[in-house]
Amino acid sequence: MVRAPATVLSSVGDAVDPTAPETVQLAADLVATMRVSPGCVGLAAPQVGVGAKVFCVDVTEHPKTRGHHGTFVLCNAVVVESSRNEKAREGCMSVPDLTGDVKRASRIVVHGQLPGTGEQVEVSAEAFEARALQHEIDHCEGLLFLDRVAGAHAIYPRKTYL
Template identity: 75%
Template sequence: MSIEGWDITALGAGRVLPVVTAPEPVLSRVGEAVDPTDPRVVALAADLVATMAVSPGCVGLAAPQVGVGMQLFAVDVTDHPKAATVHGAFVLANAVIVEASRWRPGREGCMSVPDLTGDVKRAGRIVVTGELPGSGRKVTITTDAFEARALQHEIDHCNGLLFLDKVSGAHAIYQRKVYL
């Protein structure tokens, strides 16, 4: 099944949570699989969406980034200039990449590593399976370009990895530019 017909507003209003930064231990642990129909998981999904909404430039946020070791993340690349395919705002639980192709490097940043960016090689086309919080409906998402990169980044968070774990070396890490 696709993500079509799922309404993110069904999650309800969420709370804005503080984002943890490296080297917080939760960021380097594999998150636990969740029951997407559990009301606590649904509430956390709403919290992820609310936290993203108040974070400028944020296109994805995983549960470990708010201090919760679970396999849950939100993504929304709507209106991002690098996005080609856009599925709108959504949250996935227990997501797994089942196909990946068209590998290419690209610059990434992260709210949990606020001072750095890095070049990471990622698939330019992926197929991901996961479950929608609230309904527990299993979905398959096929995407590419920037949305594919965002999903891979958030799935990495759920698996205890930061983009820094994926760069090819120190030469591929940069100080984040600050715009005043």
């Protein structure tokens, strides 16, 4: 897992060919890494050291989840609609010691491509899943949640529960 301040985390990822074998392998690696990382609900290529616009999300097991689409991977994703900004606490595996209050849209529509087929898909998400999607898309654009907090007053040490 790559941690801040690694350069790959602050660099815009490259668009990918979703049908390329290396993209399909990257997608599989992201899902596998997410599944073995406790509490992880999403993982982007830059977090494993690859400067590419590929990420996976699965908020199924998270207590804040209302609706969800299960496990999925998107390539070259962009938010095409968003509404109703809400502030909530976020953390990140690349910034393991901190959390922060981040304002994000609570309803979004994302366009992206599926790895393997390259099929164009539209994902409508809300609440926690929408937040996770925006967080991972930010990674692909070279942004961390710390880039979105209002200031130092909105950053907190991560609580660890034993």
